[in-house]
Amino acid sequence: MKRQNEYVVVLVAAVVMIGVVVALYGYSGSYNVGADDPHWSVTHKVVQTMRDRSIRSRSADIKVPILNDPALILNGAGHYDAMCTICHLKPGVNNSELRAGMYPQPPTLSGIRVDPRDAFWIIKHGIKMSAMPAWGSSHDDQTIWSMVAFVQKLPGMTPEQYHDIVAKAPPDDDMDMDIDSDSEHSHSHHGAEHHSHSVSGSAMEKQNDAKSSIALDETGNGAETLKAGAAPEAEAAAQDFLDALRAGDSLKVMKLLAPEAQISEGDETQSVKQYAGHHLSEDMAFLKHCEVTVVSRTSIAAGDTARVVSETNMIGTSNGRAVRLRSREQMGLKRIDSQWKIVSID
Numbered sequence: 001m002k003r004q005n006e007y008v009v010v011l012v013a014a015v016v017m018i019g020v021v022v023a024l025y026g027y028s029g030s031y032n033v034g035a036d037d038p039h040w041s042v043t044h045k046v047v048q049t050m051r052d053r054s055i056r057s058r059s060a061d062i063k064v065p066i067l068n069d070p071a072l073i074l075n076g077a078g079h080y081d082a083m084c085t086i087c088h089l090k091p092g093v094n095n096s097e098l099r100a101g102m103y104p105q106p107p108t109l110s111g112i113r114v115d116p117r118d119a120f121w122i123i124k125h126g127i128k129m130s131a132m133p134a135w136g137s138s139h140d141d142q143t144i145w146s147m148v149a150f151v152q153k154l155p156g157m158t159p160e161q162y163h164d165i166v167a168k169a170p171p172d173d174d175m176d177m178d179i180d181s182d183s184e185h186s187h188s189h190h191g192a193e194h195h196s197h198s199v200s201g202s203a204m205e206k207q208n209d210a211k212s213s214i215a216l217d218e219t220g221n222g223a224e225t226l227k228a229g230a231a232p233e234a235e236a237a238a239q240d241f242l243d244a245l246r247a248g249d250s251l252k253v254m255k256l257l258a259p260e261a262q263i264s265e266g267d268e269t270q271s272v273k274q275y276a277g278h279h280l281s282e283d284m285a286f287l288k289h290c291e292v293t294v295v296s297r298t299s300i301a302a303g304d305t306a307r308v309v310s311e312t313n314m315i316g317t318s319n320g321r322a323v324r325l326r327s328r329e330q331m332g333l334k335r336i337d338s339q340w341k342i343v344s345i346d
């Protein structure tokens, strides 16, 4: 009896020791999280198996509708071309600037067959710790099935066939450039009530994965010209806008906004006129005494439109209280007479 107790003690101690060693390793910073440092092959196998088992056990009961339906496929073609090609490519295209540095690499969907149930589950829920987004947060099941139906047709499709089907596809009707649905919607640098939800350490966590936030972008209708970091002039306009706000130069601010621009703060969307009448002066007052650091800024261009995502740290005061916040702002821009103008701010 006594002997047995000793075994238990030794076993528990061993388990605890292993736990401590793992924790120390993690804490020490030895582990390289860089996307350009591939996993060991064992780790890769473990992760891969866990991924496959996880997906399979969740997708097994999904009922597959009739996928061989031309209207459904056509609908999926439009969505695919707008949202997926930057990572998953299309027939005749071998890589994209964004995809090249990704780990895990998004598979070339025209080269593999994916089980429709798995595809549905993956498209809807995304895959953690990879760049694959959960499209279910912005698309209904019917739309997701249309993409599944199209993806089933992709293998073997020639570039010409791809081009034809996409040309016939209905436009991606959710291209309202606003697919953020949560509090990350934070063009919110004014008014204490706005600050409160951004002022927390957790805002820092939002930094996690700039890549997937670019990819979530739906400026995808000129997919050929989609390139990450491709709109330096639009990025400069975003910086000019921030500088003009900080300098209190409302004329310059107005010049940078397209007349039809929509400015969203929190849940509220305002026209330029509404913004000028109210929030603009608050923004300028707040930013004037604020220390602002742009942490990251990325852009994608598609012809004469571009999308710029900026993450900014701000340290200042609002209603006498010190605030420190990280804001993530998405701007839609349009080139009008060779000038980039802001058409939306989220």
Ligand code: HEC
Pocket (backbone or CB within 6 Å): 051, 079, 080, 083, 084, 085, 086, 087, 088, 102, 103, 104, 105, 106, 107, 114, 118, 119, 122, 123, 127, 130, 131, 132, 133, 135, 147, 151, 211, 212, 215, 216
């Ligand atoms: C930002 C890049 C990115 C975008 C955009 C993206 N994906 Fe993915 N996707 C990935 C990555 C990375 C993986 C691989 C994840 C893994 O294996 O862990 C993946 C995996 C998949 C898979 C599973 C393939 C397999 O091997 O079983 C499917 C299906 C898929 N994506 C469909 C789509 C569709 C449809 C869209 C457009 C609506 C889309 N993806 C948009 C990055 C992306």
